[in-house]
Amino acid sequence: MSGLLIIGAGGLGKVIAEIAMLLGKWDRIAFLDDRVDLKEVMGFPVIGKLTELDSYKDDYNSAFVAIGNNKTRLLWLQLVGISGFNIPTLIHPLSIVSKFSSIGEGAAVMAGAVINAHATIGKGCIVNTCASIDHDCTLEDGIHVSPGARVSGTVNIGRCSWVCVGSSIANDIRIGSHVIIAAGAAVVQDVPDNVMVAGVPAILKREIAAGK
Numbered sequence: 001m002s003g004l005l006i007i008g009a010g011g012l013g014k015v016i017a018e019i020a021m022l023l024g025k026w027d028r029i030a031f032l033d034d035r036v037d038l039k040e041v042m043g044f045p046v047i048g049k050l051t052e053l054d055s056y057k058d059d060y061n062s063a064f065v066a067i068g069n070n071k072t073r074l075l076w077l078q079l080v081g082i083s084g085f086n087i088p089t090l091i092h093p094l095s096i097v098s099k100f101s102s103i104g105e106g107a108a109v110m111a112g113a114v115i116n117a118h119a120t121i122g123k124g125c126i127v128n129t130c131a132s133i134d135h136d137c138t139l140e141d142g143i144h145v146s147p148g149a150r151v152s153g154t155v156n157i158g159r160c161s162w163v164c165v166g167s168s169i170a171n172d173i174r175i176g177s178h179v180i181i182a183a184g185a186a187v188v189q190d191v192p193d194n195v196m197v198a199g200v201p202a203i204l205k206r207e208i209a210a211g212k
C-alpha cells in the first residue's frame, strides 16, 4: 500500500477521492490545495499548497491532478511527472471500459461512463459521469467530456478540448484542439481548432484566442 496525493480539492477532487477510496489501492489519501482555510475534505486532510508538491514525495508515491481547467491540469500533470510521482489512471468500478481500449496516465473515468472497443483516451483526460466514448475514437491529451455527453464512433478530438454537458458528436467527425462544444450541442460536421460551437446542429459561435 502507499499514499495518493490529489492535486486540487474542488468538485473534481472530491469525485477523484471517492474513486480512489473505492479502488482501495492506497492506505492514505490527502489533498494539496491553495485555499489556506481548507483543512479537510470528505475526511481526507488538505496538507499543503500545490507548490509544496515535492516536499510530500517521501510520504505519497502517487499523485493525481484534479484541476478542472484542461490546460492547467495538463501543466500540473507534467510537473507531477517531473517530480517523480507515479501517476495512476482512475477508473470508477461502476463504469464500463472495453479491454480493447487504452486510457492514458492521469486520466479519470467516472461512474456510469462507457468507453468502447479501440477507443484511445489521452493523458489527463476526464470522461465524466455517464458520458460515452464509442469505438475507434481518439481523444488527445487534456480533454474533458462532461456528464452525459455522447461521442459516437471514430471521432477524433484534439488536445484540451471541452465537450460540455449533454452534447452529442456524430460518427466520423474531427474536432480540433482547444475547442468548446457547448452544453446540449449536436455536432454533425468537423470543427476547427480554437472555436466554441453550440446549438442543434452546432454552429460556430466564437473563436477562442490561441493559448486560452
Ligand SMILES: CC(=O)SCCNC(=O)CCNC(=O)[C@H](O)C(C)(C)COP(=O)(O)OP(=O)(O)OC[C@H]1O[C@@H](n2cnc3c(N)ncnc32)[C@H](O)[C@@H]1OP(=O)(O)O
Pocket (backbone or CB within 6 Å): 128, 146, 147, 163, 164, 165, 180, 181, 182, 183, 184, 185, 196, 198, 199, 205, 206
Ligand atoms: C461534473 C460537472 O459539473 S462537469 C462541468 C459541466 N459543465 C459544462 O458542461 C458547462 C456547460 N456550459 C456551457 O455550455 C456554456 O454555455 C459555455 C461554456 C459553452 C459558455 O461558453 P462562452 O464562450 O462563455 O459562451 P457565451 O456565454 O459567451 O455565449 C456565446 C454565444 O453562444 C451561445 N451559447 C452558449 N452556450 C450555449 C448552449 N449551450 N447552447 C446554445 N447556445 C449557447 C450564447 O447564447 C451566445 O450566443 P450569441 O452570441 O448569439 O448571443
